[in-house]
Amino acid sequence: MVDKLNPENHQIMVVDDDRGIRIMLRYFLEQEGYSVIEASDGSQALNYYLEYKPDVVLMDTLMPKMDGFTACAQIQQLSGGNGTSVLMVTVLDDPESVGMAFNAGAADYITKPINWAVLRHRLKRLLHTRVTEAALHKAHRELEQRVEERTAELVRINRALQAEIAERKQIEDKLRYLSLHDGLTGLYNRVYFEEEMHRLEGMRYSAVGIIVVDVDGLKFINDTLGHKMGDSLLVRVAQVLKACFREGDMVARIGGDEFTVLLPNHTKAMVERAYRRIQEAVTQHNEMHKELPLCLSLGFAVNHKPNMPLSDVFREADNNMYREKLNQRGNIRSVMMQTLFKVLQKRNLSSVDQMDYLQGLALKLATAIKLPEHRLTDLLLLVQFYDIGKVGIPEGIYFKAGPLTAEEYDEMQGHCEIGYRIAQSAPELIPIADWILKHHEWWNGKGYPLGLKGEEIPLECRILAVIDAY
Structure with missing residues (x-):
């Protein structure tokens, strides 16, 4: 896997105060296919590192201004520096110098005079390690991202499930409630x-x-x-x-x-x-x-x-x-019956004074034609409730200020049938139910709802028409 490294993708920084060594290292590295940066001391190496971020630094140990051990240690402190391999190139091979190199953060060291074959393999090993670590780091980041995304998805799914469970519980509670309670009053059923x-x-x-x-x-x-x-x-x-x-x-x-x-x-x-x-x-x-x-x-x-x-x-x-x-x-x-009369009053369909007036006229007319007493009683009841069907007409139609449309007029005429049904459901009004149905019939047959004419119209309805018009 080391041999598959492509040197052209990697940059090496050579740090040495000896220009001759820098030239030899540049020549060797460029022959190997690497891109090369040169620095003549530790301070310049730090500046170049920030600018170029090389993959490997070949660092001399003994240099003026800033030695290689100090420069190596400071590179490790820079952003991204702890991921850069520093290979110490030194004439010092005593244990103390080797220890100082590794303590400063060096990844390896090689002694002068340089063995080029050893340098070649150590560079490849360092770069292979760097590439591998970079790949592992990338894989780790991707894995963390997938874990975060999956965790977020699981959290979303969990919240959705919790919401669904809560909604189902609410539905179950509601169904349970409705199964044992009356929907209108809220009482038990x-x-x-x-x-x-x-x-x-x-x-x-x-x-x-x-x-x-x-x-x-x-x-x-x-x-x-x-x-x-x-x-x-x-x-x-x-x-x-x-x-x-x-x-x-x-x-x-x-x-x-x-x-x-x-x-x-x-x-x-x-x-x-x-x-x-x-x-x-x-x-x-x-x-x-x-x-x-x-x-x-x-x-x-x-x-x-x-x-x-x-x-x-x-x-x-x-x-x-x-x-x-x-x-x-x-x-x-x-x-x-009192409730019904109050409803009529509330809709302005009847009043005590109006009823008394009409009943007085009905009594005079019925007496004049010698209407039997039992029919007179029913006639007076008709005078009181003949328009009861209008309680079933929408207020928007009944109280409309302008003229009615044809459809509205048809609906208004339906109050006769409504009144008939109401009277049929009230025992006291059953005797006058048929008259309520027919109280808008005309002598000439042009009334409603049945189109009756002449004496087909009940006498009580004819009396009501006369006194109502009068």
Whole structure:
């Protein structure tokens, strides 16, 4: 491998105060193919070293100004100097001089008179060592760089994996949460409620109470005010129920309009107090939300028999809830109708004065034509709610200042069908549902939505058209 060195790629600096020796060394080295620099003393050698950075320095030991030992030592201190091979060329071969040469950092030495064959091989060995060390150093740097790059890549991959693991954990936690919680209210769902009942049965509590809560009129709210308002109502119910119990108590939404509370270690008296607490909370809530009050039917039960299945307790509480719902059915309908009228007022579709005025005209006209009393009652109800379908018309259309487009006008005409559907969902309005649908029919057949004419139009609708125009 030494023989493969190319001398033309290497530069030798000759340092000697004897010009004749410098000439002989230059001639020999150039014959070997090396590039040669000459310096006549140690100081000049240091300056030339900084300028040319030779691969090998042939250094005489005994020189004026600065001897070879000092120059050799100082070269080692220069930038890159400890990688330069210094070959001492000296007449001194005593042990002390040899030791001084190596202590100064010399890589080798050769005595004068110079044996050219020995010089040739020692130069090749030094250069081979330098090339090998340079190659090793380069390989080491490249390896370090690859290790750094690989380490950085592994760090990046590790961070990506950690992020992915964290994201998956978040997704798993969210899926776990959603599997046990109601997405709208944040309460526990039916799955968790049933799991908790099963768990409590296994623990054999001496007393477990269940309260069942049903939201009255939710379908009516959804049909009249929209599902967004219905969802808002359910969220408010959840907030009221949660506020009535401790953080760890089990409150769940187990159906569209049905909630339940599971109370372990609760006697009947304790459960009844919780039941009253909910009623009081609803009353207080409705004082602050008169425009859309909560109507709740409640029932409760406690496992009053040893080993009584909690499913039976739930069934008993559910039956008690429905019993209460039947008992206050009239009150629920009254509240729903009041709510509906408030909605009409809020949309400027009706007012107490306007309704009283129209009902007065309807009463006079109905009396004049001797309308039967039961039909008069329904007529007065029609006067109150004939435009109820307009609650389903977007406000941007209903309150538009300028003329409606053809599409907007078609949508506005749809309030008759909307009102019909609303009336069908409210027992009190069912008798006038058909009239709400047809109250915009005209005698000449150019009304809507069915294009009825003449006496095809119900009499009550004709009376409404007259008093509304009047």
